[in-house]
Amino acid sequence: MKIYGIVGYKNAGKTGLMERLVTEINGRGLRVSTIKHAHHSFDVDQPAKDSYRHRAAGAQQVLLASQSRWALMTELRDQPEPPLSDLLAQLAPVDLILIEGYKRDAHPKIEAFRAEANNPLIAPEDTSIRAIASDTPFDTDRPVFNLDDTAAIADFILAEVGL
Incomplete structure (x- = not known):
């Protein structure tokens, strides 16, 4: 499977770009899955529902x-967060994982950047960022x-992943 990332600081436009890319690439007849990293605790389950009760029971x-x-929910129960490679292995085959x-x-990766967020650009320090998607022009050696x-x-x- 081919993978490509979207990175950037908070309020840089990552999620909106991801949503539009999934729609665009699906519209071209390719199958797309996504992985979203969260820096905080989250829950996709609701208290008092049976599945929540199963998890709460251990x-x-x-x-x-x-x-x-x-949906498969896995509780880490004080285990370390799994690396991206382990999570990728859990997904069914598709043409592209964003x-x-x-x-x-x-x-x-592509870095999403909005000037109003007032964050620094990540790309100068990260060679895995191949391009920048921004609301402002940049003088850089990478496509903008x-x-x-x-x-x-x-x-x-x-084109980058050969699809």
């Missing part, structure tokens, strides 16, 4: 299934795309 994994979808976050990993030019960014990513 189950290591709970698989919730219906006619529309299934990864939001994991900026310290070595896979190829308008943050809203989803088609051009998708073209770049697909």
Whole structure:
């Protein structure tokens, strides 16, 4: 499977770009999955629901299934966060996996950047960032795309991964 990342600081436009890229690339007939890294605790389950009660009782994994979808929840229970490679191995085969976050990993990435967020650019210190998607121009040795030019960014990513 091919992988490509979108990184950037908070409020840089990562999630919006990911959403638009998934729509654009799916529209081209390719199958896309995503991985999103969260820096905080999160819960996809609701208190008082059966699956939540299973986890609260101590189950290591709970698989919730219906006619529309299934989800596998794994409790780390004081174990370290698994590396990206272990998570990638859990996904079903697709044409492309887009990864939001994991900026310290070595896979190829595009940095999302918004001037109003007032954060520094990550790219100068990270050679795995192959391009920048921004709302402001940059003088850099890497391609710079308008943050809203989803088609051009998708073209770049697909060319980079050979799709």
